[in-house]
Amino acid sequence: MKVDWCWACKRDHPILSEVEFGAVWRAYQEAEGARFGTSLRLSGTPHENRETLLRLQGSHMPSTVPPGATNRQIRYQPLKDAYEKVTGLKFEGDDPKVILHYRSSFYGPPCPFCGRLLRNERARQCFVCGMDWHDTAKVVCRRER
Ligand SMILES: [Zn+2]
Ligand SMILES: [Zn+2]
Structure with a gap:
């Protein structure tokens, strides 16, 4: 794991290695299976969905779901739990679903100029520092200064 x-x-x-992310994913899938057995569709109002989820969750209801949590927060609570359990980190944020992209395969390699992660493996331009190396013989900086 690196930040x-x-x-x-x-x-x-944090960005997890594929091995770490795999462990989080498995823990999440296990928790989901324990909670619902099958995949779940939520189509009611937020209040109805919360009631449905609370009923389905029964004894699996994570004690950490705060009152006033959104559907998404309740829905992805097991993902947050899995992430926190596997990594030992505390998830900071309002939307646990974003954990799904906390994995190295979501990113490209580091930018050769500024070191930040590129958008994908084929990226020839960095949107952070503005460097563009589509033509490696003529690297340009596209950032307006
Ligand atoms: Zn992100
Ligand atoms: Zn860069």
Whole structure:
């Protein structure tokens, strides 16, 4: 696990190796299976969905779901739990679903100029420092100064 700058969130956050992410994913899938057995569709009002989830969760109801949590927070609570259990970190943020991209395969290699992670493996331009090396013989900086 490393903390790196994420171009999608525009801030630093942990980025798990594929092995670490796999462990989080498995723990999440297990928790989901224990909670619902099958996949779940939520189609009611936030209040109805919360009631449905609370009923389905029964004894699996995580004690850490805060009152006033949104559907998404309740829905992805097991993901947050899995992430925190596997990494030993505390998830900071309002939307646990974002954990799904806290994995190294979501990113490209580091930018050769500023070291921040590129958007994908084929990226030839860095949106952080503005360097563009589509033509490696003529690297340009596209950032307006
Ligand atoms: Zn991010
Ligand atoms: Zn860069």
